[in-house]
Amino acid sequence: MSKAAALLVAASERAPLVILSHTSIIVIIDLYIYNLVLLFDYMKTILIDAVYTFIIETKDGNFEIFEQMYRMLEKFSNRKIILTGANNEKFKKYGLDKMPYEVFTLQHNPEKTDSEYFKILVNKYDLAIKDLLYFEHSKEAIDSAQSLGIKSFYYDPEQKDLDSLKRFLDENSN
Secondary structure (H helix, E strand, O other): OOHHHHHHHHHHHHOOOOOOOHHHHHHHHHHHHHHHHHHHHHOOEEEEEOEOOOEEEOOOOOEEEOHHHHHHHOOOOOOEEEEEOOOHHHHHHOOHHHOOOEEEEOOOOOOOOOHHHHHHHHHHHOOOHHHEEEEEOOHHHHHHHHOOOOEEEEOOOOOOOHHHHHHHHHHHOO
C-alpha cells in the first residue's frame, strides 16, 4: 500500500471521509464566489473626497494621508473610491498615485460641483446611486452629489470630526 493510501485509511478511521469530485469542488467554489459577489453588491460604496479630507497638508507644505481617517475607514469592509479633480501634475503632488483605494479623477472636466462628474463616475464603475455614500469638504460638491440622490455628508476639514463621520457611515453603510 502506498504511503498516501495508508494515510487516507488512517484518517478515515478517525473521521468520516468525504470524497469530492473535481466537479463538486468547482460547484462549491462557484457558490462561494457567487455569495461574495452578492455580499459586495449589497454593500454600499464609500466615495471619499481626496484633498483636504483624506489627504491633508502638513506643516512643511507636503501632503499625506490623514492617518486617523484611514484607520477609521479600514474598519468598514465597503468598497472605497477616492474622488478628486486633480490633473496629472497635482495627482503626483498630492500622492494620489500611492493611495490605498481606487482613485477617480476627471481632471477638472467637469468639476465635482457639476453633477455630470457623478454621472460619469456612476457609469464608469456601474454603480447604483442608492448604494453610494459620499463625504466631502466642499459644500458645492455635496449639493451636486445630493442633486442626484447620493447620500452625502459635509466634512469640515478644520474640525476633523471623525466621530460624526463614523456615525454617518455606520448609520448608512449597510
